[in-house]
Every structure is written in C-alpha cells, then in structure tokens.
Amino acid sequence: MASLLLIKNADVYSPEPLGCVDVLVAGSTIIAIGKDLAISGNVHHTLDAQGKLLIPGLVDPLVHITGGGGEGGYHTRTRAMELTDASCYGVTTLVAALGTDAISRTLEDMLAKAKGLEHEGLNVFCYTGSYAYPVVTLTGSISRDLMLIDNMIGIGEIAISDHRGSQLTTTELARVASEARVGGMLSNKAGKVFVHVGDGKGGLQPLHQVASETDIPLQQFYPTHINRSQALLEQGFTFAKAGGVIDFTTSTNQACLDSGEVAVVDAVFQALDAGVSINNISLSSDGHASLPVFNELGQLTGLEMGRIASLYETFCELVQANLPLSDAIKLVSTNAARNLQLKHKGQLAVGLDADLVLLDAKLTIDSVWSRGQALVRGGEPTRYGQFEIR
Structure with missing residues (x-):
C-alpha cells in the first residue's frame, strides 16, 4: 500500500x-x-x-546539469549540479541541455547524470543536440532519440543569432524542426526546438522565416534568453502574440545588466503591458551555464555561473512587485510544463x-x-x- x-x-x-x-x-x-x-x-x-x-513544484526548462561554459578555456568549465542546488529552491522538475561545449560535455554523460538525479528524487528530462549543427544525437537522429529514449523530449539549445552557433540556414533550421516535430508526434512528446538566441543581428527572424517559408508552425520553437536586450525583448513580444511561448533567463550578473540585458521582473511587466498573455511566458534559470562577458572583438573578458536558485528568487521578486501569486506560479512552473507537454507537472x-x-x-x-x-x-x-x- x-x-x-x-x-x-x-x-x-x-x-x-x-x-x-x-x-x-x-x-x-x-x-x-x-x-x-x-x-x-x-x-x-x-x-x-x-x-x-x-x-x-517549480519547473525549470533549462539547466546544464553536467556543467557548461568553457568559452575561456578548460579552467572555465562550470561544475555539474547537485540535488540540493534544485531541491532547496523548490525546483522539482528540470530539463537538461548541452550548450557551447558538446565535445567535453556529451549527451551520454548528460543522460547518465539525469538518471542519477532522478534516483535522488528529481524529475529530469533532456534535450538532445546542442548549440551545433549538424546535430549530434545518441541514436543517429533527433526523431529516434525522442522516440526511443524516455527522458528526451526535444532538441536544444540549438543556437541562432550568436557567434558561437553554427550559422544555420533557414533550410537547416527547418530540417531540425521537422525532425523534432515528427519525433514528438511518434513518441507523444512535445518535440520542441529549444532555441538559444544570442545578441546577433538576426534575433528571432530565422524562426519567423521557417514559419513563413515552410509548413513548420512557429509554435514548434521555444526561444530562450529573450530578455537579453531591449530589442530582442520587443521581438519576443511579436513572437508571443503570434502564439509562441518565450522564455526569460533568471540567472544574471551586473555585467550582463550593464551590457543591456533587461531584468526579468521588468521584462515580465513590459510584456504584460504590451499585451502578451501571461500564458505565453516562462522563466528558466540557465543553471550551471556560464555567464560570459565578451568585448567588442568577441573575446571573453569575464565568466560567472548560472544558478538554479535564481528561478525561485525571481518568483519571490515578482510577487513582491505585486504580480498575482497565481501568475507568478505560471511563469516558474505551469507554462513550461504545458509547453513541453509534461502533463503531470x-x-x-x-x-x-x-x-x-x-x-x-x-x-x-x-x-x-x-x-x-x-x-x-x-x-x-x-x-x-x-x-x-x-
């Protein structure tokens, strides 16, 4: 019993x-x-x-559970997470991803770490792939990974508008989305393409191009770091009003804010004032990712580590800023679970x-x-x- x-x-x-x-x-x-x-x-x-x-329980749609970083050399690789990095801050479900480094960080290691964290008590799902294209998978294709590996629910973080990305063409991005979509259909999973959006001049335009030039719906994409700049934030409003879900990153530092990142609390209220539905916004911690600072030549000048705790801390800040508690919960739990089809979360x-x-x-x-x-x-x-x- x-x-x-x-x-x-x-x-x-x-x-x-x-x-x-x-x-x-x-x-x-x-x-x-x-x-x-x-x-x-x-x-x-x-x-x-x-x-x-x-x-x-809080649902975090982006955590680098095996660590991230490395943009400044081997000594700048961030550490892997531990159970209490999430549990002590109310995060019971998270989605794991690779980032820039898909060489020393592997999908095999990430999946093994996910299984270990599940054994310790968390709910852990994974994105196949990484920033890079062609996409590296466990079974040979995105669709096979989603269909044959229970933890795999989508692909991410595929990178666009970033000098660290693979500079995908519209055709290549559409092919990634198509594979994720079919894999999701066959496995009854979301099959989302979780998109790292950098500060490059393209912004969210590549996603709109795929939606306008192919049969892939805009909602197949789930872009993150949308509070990276005011210009990207305003592009995010357009994306969300077209039916997509946009994701704001709660981990930050003063250097990021000084370089133009919009604080999450401000980004949320701006979005609501612009007519974006609360149901089309989620928050993620980008936990254990690096928080790199680059100069105008693209050279790394500083590095810190993202914190899963920032998701809970931002939740508290939003409530203290008079966002209704039910809306704050949607941002840190309900919306991500719904968008990723985590039906019991x-x-x-x-x-x-x-x-x-x-x-x-x-x-x-x-x-x-x-x-x-x-x-x-x-x-x-x-x-x-x-x-x-x-």
Whole structure:
C-alpha cells in the first residue's frame, strides 16, 4: 500500500487559488483536494499547514546539469549540479541541455547524470543536440532519440543569432524542426526546438522565416534568453502574440545588466503591458551555464555561473512587485510544463504528480516534495546527492 501524506489547512494554489483546503497524497500522486478531508487507517504523515501556501513544484526548462561554459578555456568549465542546488529552491522538475561545449560535455554523460538525479528524487528530462549543427544525437537522429529514449523530449539549445552557433540556414533550421516535430508526434512528446538566441543581428527572424517559408508552425520553437536586450525583448513580444511561448533567463550578473540585458521582473511587466498573455511566458534559470562577458572583438573578458536558485528568487521578486501569486506560479512552473507537454507537472490537481512546495507567508520555503517524497522539511534538506558535502 502506498504511503499517505495529508497536508491540512494550506492556502493552495493550483496555480489558481483554491482557498484553504487539505491535500491528500498517496505515494507519488495527489488523490484528493478538499475541505476537512478524513481518512481511515494509518496515515504515514499529517502536516498542519495553517498559515502557509502550497504551490506546484517549480519547473525549470533549462539547466546544464553536467556543467557548461568553457568559452575561456578548460579552467572555465562550470561544475555539474547537485540535488540540493534544485531541491532547496523548490525546483522539482528540470530539463537538461548541452550548450557551447558538446565535445567535453556529451549527451551520454548528460543522460547518465539525469538518471542519477532522478534516483535522488528529481524529475529530469533532456534535450538532445546542442548549440551545433549538424546535430549530434545518441541514436543517429533527433526523431529516434525522442522516440526511443524516455527522458528526451526535444532538441536544444540549438543556437541562432550568436557567434558561437553554427550559422544555420533557414533550410537547416527547418530540417531540425521537422525532425523534432515528427519525433514528438511518434513518441507523444512535445518535440520542441529549444532555441538559444544570442545578441546577433538576426534575433528571432530565422524562426519567423521557417514559419513563413515552410509548413513548420512557429509554435514548434521555444526561444530562450529573450530578455537579453531591449530589442530582442520587443521581438519576443511579436513572437508571443503570434502564439509562441518565450522564455526569460533568471540567472544574471551586473555585467550582463550593464551590457543591456533587461531584468526579468521588468521584462515580465513590459510584456504584460504590451499585451502578451501571461500564458505565453516562462522563466528558466540557465543553471550551471556560464555567464560570459565578451568585448567588442568577441573575446571573453569575464565568466560567472548560472544558478538554479535564481528561478525561485525571481518568483519571490515578482510577487513582491505585486504580480498575482497565481501568475507568478505560471511563469516558474505551469507554462513550461504545458509547453513541453509534461502533463503531470506544473499544477496541483487530483491524479497529477505530488510535486509540492510549502511556503510561509514571506515566501520562505518550508518543505518540498517531489513525487510525494520529501526533499526539504523545515527549511532543511532531508536528502542529499550521493557525493554532496553536507
């Protein structure tokens, strides 16, 4: 018999507000939500959450779980993530990707790391490929990877408008999207092309070209780093109003902001003011990627590391800036899950996975459950990665 968890008297957001209700979890699944839930028999654990908020686990659509970087040489390769890099900040589901370095970082290693993090308690999906074209895959094609490997749900980060990308033609980009689309259809997955958009002059134009010149719909693409500059942000508004989902990056540093990056909170409110639906925006951390700073000659002058924690921190900043809590949840959980067809994630409802985050009134994390298993309790980790220093 599955173990039972009964959370009493929480202020529940699904992301829509459900009021002060109880949530009953059996094993990995939510089996009831309602007032004054009563069960017979032994309850594994009952928690009185009076005065606390219960929200879905955060869904991060871009994390470099095996590390990234390397643009400044071997010593600038960032470290791989550990379980608590995500769990302590409410992230229960993430999607792994390679980036610039698909030589010393491999898909095989990324998939193995994903399996390890799953064993430790997270939900981990993957993009095949990397920045580069021709696309390197595990099985010989994008479609085969999506159909034959459970964790693979799309391709990314394929790079456009960036000096580090492969300078794809419209035909090549359309071919990538077509393979991802067919692979997604055959495997009942999203098959999205998760697109790294650099600060090059092309911006999002290559995606619009594919949509206008071929039968691939614009919504097949899922572009990220859209808050990289004001000009790109405004292109993103057009993309989103045409039905696509745009992704803003929460990891940043002062050098990025000084060079023209738009802070995520500002980007969100600008988008809403421009008429973009809240449902067409997601946030990702770009965790464990490098945050490179280049001069006008394209030479690396500085490097820091992206933080998964920034997704939760930005969520708090948005709520403090008076964005409704339900809308903030959509940005950090619901929208990415929906766009990537992670059907059991991003919401609190009967029959869905018990990925839960319990917050106090100040939005401080009290507890985190992933598939019903406690990862954080009382603000402290209950699980650590196999080789984490405690």
